[in-house]
Amino acid sequence: MLLYAVAAADAGSTGEEVDLPLRAHRSRGLTVFAEPRTQPPQRSTRELLGFGRALHQLWAYVPVLPMRFGTVVRDDDELDRLVAEHESEWSDRLAAVTGHSECIVHLLMPARAATVRTGSDYLRRRAMEVKQRDAETAELQALLAPYASEIRPLPPVRPHEVRLAVLVPDEHVEAVRTVVEEWSTNGPEATVTGPWPPFSFCQEAGE
Structure with a gap:
């Protein structure tokens, strides 16, 4: 899965409003928007522009923290471990940028x-x-x-x-x-x- 952004747990179905097929994965007190992929993304202009466009579309509906482009996880279990490791800092930053x-x-x-x-x-x-x-x-x-x-x-x-x-x-x-x-x-x-x-x-x- 290619990770796009982190939002609060109550982000709802925001991912459905984006041009890309993102799914909202809820873990602990956060929601992570991710795109199912069989291959990692290429660092191409098309991929980068699509990534940036999705972030701006997400922000139009809910405050998000962008993930670094190219961040991938193998499955939900690995994503849950990543959220557990960063939950506190991500929650603090979300609170800082909301509003x-x-x-x-x-x-x-x-x-x-x-x-x-x-x-x-x-x-x-x-x-x-x-x-x-x-x-x-x-x-x-x-x-x-x-x-x-x-x-x-x-x-x-x-x-x-x-x-x-x-x-x-x-x-x-x-x-x-x-x-x-x-x-x-x-x-x-x-x-x-x-x-x-x-x-x-x-x-x-x-x-």
Whole structure:
């Protein structure tokens, strides 16, 4: 079986709402959504996109924790052992993300155009850029803190960019967007995307 996600025990027949033939396996205090397979999945674009699409469809009906793509078990007994091993941590994370969404804050720091003549000049410029980036990021995090349950850094996708994943109670999503837009009018460019399913927060920080 290919494992997709973990939900609370009362998730019901949510798996029936997904395009893939998922079954809901109830074990202890949790439900695991799994797809019967005779072969493990291939790490192909089609498989990955289908996996991601199923996770988003599941989240539309019930809070879930995604499993790592490619996680398989042989049978129900092995799945029960896996649930027994992780029940406590999975239950805690489900409680943390239920009723929440993920917003991603994109902070774009302006590039400095100063001429670099020596290696020392370059190092000084980089130190100034890092100091400014850290100061702006800390200021933005402080503004977001009253509305956020958790804030985690994400890898940048553009040069001079800082990305923050913000776990936000659903009723505070618009407040987060407003805070960032107002802050950006007097500082670096910052935008908010989302709300998304809070998949950046489905593991404890540092795992």
